[in-house]
Amino acid sequence: MIDPDPSAGLGAGLSLRREAETAAQALPPLLLAAEQLAATVQMGGHGRRRAGPGEEFWQYRPAHSGDEARFVDWRRSARSDVQFVRDREWQLAQSAHIWVDDGASMRFSGAPEGRAARPQKAERARLLALALSVLMIRAGERVGLTGPLAPPRPGRAQLMVLAAQLAAAQGVADYSTPDVTAITPQSRAVFMSDFLGDLGALEAALGALAGRGVSGVMVQVLDPVEEEFPFDGRTIFESVGGTLRFETRKAADLRARYRDRLAERRARLAGLAQAAGWQFSTHHTGTPAQSALLWIWAALERGAR
């Protein structure tokens, strides 16, 4: 009997293991970074200690006009002359849906290497999304993605699902639009994108969500390059997916007009958000993710109030 070449078998085993480890490694670092990021925002979670929809008793309060009679706690009211309503502690029984743009335009970084390297917009958006998920799950909320693959669920196990889904998302189109069909009514939504694509689809999505009573947060993630447009000379601009092309003789001349357009788009986004009762902000990948996370967390709280 002839032994197979042991070194060949060893090599094959090694390469399989390396691939498996590479695939497995994608999740923990993201999750770890997200946890690390979320840990810095721990203080924000205490705001829920107040009356709201929930099951736990919170306090008695005098009944206002407008309180339905069935809410009056008659046992408490019987002990005095005024009628009391029994408040329950607010519980985030609502679900949160997170949409992270997986379009090709998000896979862009103005400084991919070097000492001042910046992450891709998609990486930053994923990190923010997962950190937000960590925060919300730690607070007992149900977190999911907008798509049908990851419906909102509580518990830390959901984080692994979210991380896997976020890491796997690789859209082909340059600009993608949120799939809002799976968003449950009265839930919260977080949209993270560069919002450089067609705004019509977004407007339609927001309209549909507003009809379902869904409010949320829109975070525009941009690279500083996209903000400053530091180009000069004869340039052919191509979208990351390669579907769009634009050629200019003198890129520097376009700078002011490009920034005007960007500001105009941002104003329109803000308008859309305001009309739908959403919050809108812009985050640059050149700045720390922590500030953006803080803002999103606070914005979600504001919206819940």
Add this chain to the structure above:
Amino acid sequence: MIVLGPLGFTAPWVLLGLLALPILWVLLRAVPPAPIRRRFPGVALLLGLADEAVQAERTPWWLLALRIAALAAAIVGFAGPVLNPVLTAPGQGPVLIVADAGWASARDWTVRQARIDRALSDAAASGRPAAIVLLSDPPPTAPTFSEAADLAATLPGLTPKPWEPGTELPPLPEGRFDTLWLSDGLARPGRAALASALQTHGALTVWQPATPVLALGAARIDDAQVSVPVLASAPPRVPIEVTAIGLDPAGVERELARETVDFLGTTQAVVRFDLPPELRNRVSRFEIAGLRSAGAVSLTDDAVKRRKVALIAGGTAREGLELLTPTHYLRQALAPSADLIDGTLEDVLLAKPDVIILADIADIAEPDRLAEWLEEGGLLVRFAGPRLAAAETDTDPLLPVRLRAGGRAVGGTMSWGAPRALAPFADTSPFAGLAVPADVTVTAQVMAEPGPELAGRTIAALADGTPLVTRARFGAGEIVLFHVTANAEWSTLPLSGLFPQMLERLAISARRAAPEAGDLAGMTWVPQKLLDGFGRLIGAEGAPGVAGDVLATAQPGPALPPGLYAADGRAVALNALAPDRVLARADWPATVTIEGDTVPRTWPLKGALLAAAVLALLADLIASLAVGGRLSGPRVGRAAAVLIALALAVPLQARAEMDPARAIEAASNVVLAHIATGDAGVDRVALAGLQGLSDTLARRTTVEPSAPMTLDLENDDLALFTLIYWPVTPNQPAPSAQAYAKLNRYLRGGGMILFDTRDADLAGFGTATEAGRRLQALAAPLDIPPLEPIPADHILTRTFYLLQNFPGRYDAPIWVEAAPPDAEQAEGMPFRNLNDGVTPVVIGGNDWASAWAIDANGLAMFPIGRGQAGERQRETALRFGVNLVMHVLTGNYKSDQVHVPALLERLGQ
């Protein structure tokens, strides 16, 4: 070739390419710069935006101009432009080539030959006959024109002559011919006449170098210095070096001295050599360094020889009677031109004088030694006087003739005769040619015994035939006797001008000025050495002698070649440069075409233009990048940063040496030092530990170290430090290669480094701990011998305290240099006879610095162990430190204790 002003083009048709430039301009304008492709997600926002300016799509005009200029430079470069091209106008008829061919032509003779060769080949190419005339050696008859190619074959045989061309016109051929005159650039009479004569026959072209002609004049002595005049036809731009060449004591000719002279814008300068007499008398010639020309050589003769003359007079000179001393007139005559020696005969013989003059001395103190000196070539001159006249001289061998006792007096108050005058000098006499003044009279003299040899030995006589000066050979030397006194008692000869001349003829004194006709006349001068045109000395065998009056003209020519002439013990140098010659640049009439160095040299411009084109294209490359917006962004910034860093790194490399004050401090006493780890805490503890150890040493031993130092490995001189403590931290930067070289030198020179990983040797010096790994990395480039765990009989166990373990804060084994495998147990001793020297490294992990460390109050900084046992361990740690320093300072002294029994035994005996 096409010529446009000073420019010529070897390939002018390439210039047609310039016509294509306007077309290129239009083409280049139409083509915008190549675009950059960029990924940009915001492209959606750009869609629909139009460029503002229309001209932005075109290349900027200055970039276009740059490209056109580059192309034009390339085209013009390939057309082969030549600045100041050599134009050969075709001529007809024969060609006469006239060359000065004097010594002034020798320095660039090969260039001249090449020019003649070119002229001959040109003539041969156009079938013109040619002839060559050397003005320094003119042909007796008019030269005939012959085939130029044949003449070219004779070219290597032409040599420059060591004299200047004559002033008379050489015979010229008849008919029309063109002339090429290779001038040496010196103005001289007859040149203008020859030029006009040549111009009557045809065109005259003169080739003449622009560099000034240099020559040396005759060397003279003034004020004990040798001065050599240097002449130039035009002020030289650089200082001239003049060398003195002569035989060294071993008889080898070599350069004896070298001086530099700066003309400071003039055409005449003087080099002064301040040489000791021995060296000065050895100089045989002066040369302008690096110039091959007879004019650049100045031969020396008696004029620069100063003889050592010993003057010895009989009797003691009485004070106040200087004019009556026998040697007064001799001293006056000789002092300017000879080095005089005074003293007794024994003393002066030691100084090896050239001449000894005895004035009226009858009894010679050391006749044997004097005779010995004479036989070796000395010249003894004796003057008569009352003592010599009174002495019995029959047996004196040091007289040329036998003397009658008593002498005679003539023309005195008690005698009848008149004072005698001198007879004219005979032709065979060395004084021949000297004029005899009428007022020289002799009143007294010593008389020679008549004999057959008397007439032959007499070289000067009185009018009555009695000898005045006699001379005889003695071995290789000579004895000369003046039959009168050296002062004016017996004759007026010492008062006359004849006296110094006679001394000079006898080669007692050197000539002080140029030889005059009278000095040289009457003798035939035989050339000893002759100069050739290139300034080389050649033998003069077979050369005819010249008469003195010819030599006196001092005008070198074919009949009187320059060189060294000798007659009768005297030497006269004739230099190629005539004595009164003043060099000046030749001027030519305007009708003469002048070429050579005086016209701008031909300068091909092709390379420069092509280089300019390449540079312009490089500039275009950068400009294109700038226009295209590619000269921005992180890469360019990084490249610029790297370039700036490189530019800054160069001055940073040149760092200062060790501060002298610090070096003095380190060298003045024993200083413990530690290596800076870069970890401030570790460094602080290390310094405090060494301070604690230093204090302990000062307290307990005679070693009283100064305050410890932190080493700057790059700058400090490690040789000044006794012991270096090296705490190893995991992230310590490695020293530079220079620092490692210094460390290795330090280790080889007997220094010691104590490595401390501070990890209790947990790793066993493997790679288990960070410090252990770092230690391996740090110590790898060091020359560390094989190591072993410290043996129980190592000298460290007993250099001061008896120790068996070496703890710091931890107590783990340490490693030292391994003992040689052949170490033997010493007889009667509990230890082996180990190697000499100090272990260069001690490696451990016991964190000694922490154990030694004391704070400002002298209290231990760190606790060790528990309670009393810990203090015991600290004490042992300090003892280890003491032992270590003792080991470094005393080496294997304690190992030598093995010899104590033998020493005691020897003492007992």
